[in-house]
Amino acid sequence: MTTFSLRCGTLELVQGDITVADTVAIANAANSMLMGGGGVDGAIHRAAGPELLDALREVKRALPGGLLDTGRAVLTPGFGLPARVILHCVGPIYEREGERAPELLASCYREALALCREHAIESVSFPSISTGVYGYPVTEAAPVALGAVAAALAEAGPRLCRFVLFDAETLQAYLLAARDLGLEPG
Ligand code: APR
Numbered sequence: 001m002t003t004f005s006l007r008c009g010t011l012e013l014v015q016g017d018i019t020v021a022d023t024v025a026i027a028n029a030a031n032s033m034l035m036g037g038g039g040v041d042g043a044i045h046r047a048a049g050p051e052l053l054d055a056l057r058e059v060k061r062a063l064p065g066g067l068l069d070t071g072r073a074v075l076t077p078g079f080g081l082p083a084r085v086i087l088h089c090v091g092p093i094y095e096r097e098g099e100r101a102p103e104l105l106a107s108c109y110r111e112a113l114a115l116c117r118e119h120a121i122e123s124v125s126f127p128s129i130s131t132g133v134y135g136y137p138v139t140e141a142a143p144v145a146l147g148a149v150a151a152a153l154a155e156a157g158p159r160l161c162r163f164v165l166f167d168a169e170t171l172q173a174y175l176l177a178a179r180d181l182g183l184e185p186g
Pocket residue numbers: 016017018019029030031036037038039040041042043091127128129130131132133134135136164165166167170
């Protein structure tokens with residue numbers, strides 16, 4: 001694990017499986033339908049259990065057309081997960097969003113962190129949103145994700161933001177991005 005101390009919180013980079021993360025909240029890389037899918041979305045639904053779908057159906061009722069826009073985040077309980085809360089984020093589909101992709105990706109992290117502050121959630125784990133099925137090159141996504149989170153932690157909490165990265169290549173991309181952003185480990 002690599003740790004960076006920022007003014008208002010700690011940023012961690014670690015390789016692992018986000019479904020076993022012990023932070024109060026974990027973020028999900030969902031789609032606009034919010035009815036599950038593959039990748040980390042599938043893993044989180046399997047670990048959380050069937051109640052998660054019921055909770056998301058409830059959330060969808062308040063959304064226009066039952067869809068969550070790209071760049072937005074909504075919150076549900078964690079049910080069978082160790083995490084108490086799941087922050088469902090809809091990342092950009094890289095090919096479809098084009099030059100809007102960085103802003104929409106940053107928005108996912110900013111919205112998730114705003115929900116943490118609203119709900120007094122002191123620790124959150126993020127996967128590498130959009131860098132799987134949604135095709136966002138991880139070398140381009142990592143600086144956007146870390147930039148958004150580091151900027152937020154310069155101003156306010158949560159106390160701990162952890163990136164739980166599923167494979168060594170993704171972890172390496174985030175470590176390089178942290179270095180390029182001038183983040184000092186320790
Ligand atoms: N823990 C942490 N990270 C994981 C896990 C896990 N258990 N499983 C997969 N990942 C990683 C992937 O390796 C990738 O780095 O999450 C990152 C995001 O990949 P995806 O899960 O494919 O998410 P995304 O690219 O945002 O695409 C979202 O895929 O699964 C569907 O329903 C989802 O339609 C949505 C789309």
